[in-house]
Amino acid sequence: MSASAIPQTVISRALRRTLGVFPTGVTVVTALGTDGHAFGVTVNSFASVSLDPPLVLWSQAKSSPSHDEFSRAGTMVINILSENQRDVSTRFAHPHPDKFEGVARSAAPCGTPVLMGCAATLVCRVVNHYDGGDHTIHLCEIESFEDHCRHPLIFCKGAYAELASA
Template identity: 40%
Template sequence: MDAVTQFKQALGNYPTGVTVVTAQDADGNPIGMTVNSFASVSIDPLLILWSIDKNAFYYDAFTNATTFNVNILAADQGDLCMLFASRVDDRFGKCEWHPGQNGVAVLKDTASQLECTVYNTVDAGDHMILIGEVTSIHNEDKEPLLYHKRLFGKIPDAFYQQS
């Protein structure tokens, strides 16, 4: 097995949450894509990061945007995950959303939304890391959508039991 296959297999063993990151293109149109490369960076200031493949369709639009939003998907939003992972035209015409305080799309009924301004970008191999400073936060009491070994699902009830 080659190193790339082993690397993908190893990372597939690490469950992650699923987000849809949204921004606006140069013409002010909403854009969005499913992302699981999302993490917290700092508390002071409030910083998060996500990464985008340099070959991604929306690479230029995202790397030129000054604001973006991270929509953390709820366990029942597998359809949104697949919609924004696809090449479907007019993704935003197929879901409910509204402009956030920063004017960028916020998806309806997500577990959380983080509105961000671009804080920094870091060139990292075949990806660009976008670091955002969180300017607005909205949370709902919902279970998150998880991604593990190329499957989507929710946290099993046993996870919540404490000894």
């Protein structure tokens, strides 16, 4: 059977499984809406782009309920989750009436929520948004950051994983 005869849904699932063998960290990106309400989403499509200037990117499905809000946000906090924050990852990955309820947090100087207990946090200014097929790529400049010296939460092959001791 030729590749063109394979249904796109089968190809998409197979590609997702294939890409899933690459371990990633897990982040929760937070921002404030124009009305001041906080929102956030779990993301593992996060990458460093440049050290000078300090740029990072993350991508978000255009079908995500918070997509339009993130596309309007001027600042964001990228919370790199620690290995003991699986519950936080799960909470922000699924619809929930108040994702922040019961989640320990503080606020960045811009007011955006900073989740407590993370491995690291990056306070960012949005530089641009780019079309990436069924996703939007958010390019952000890091304005401040903090390494909290905790082991990161890892995701691989559709499940959480832990780093082996070094």
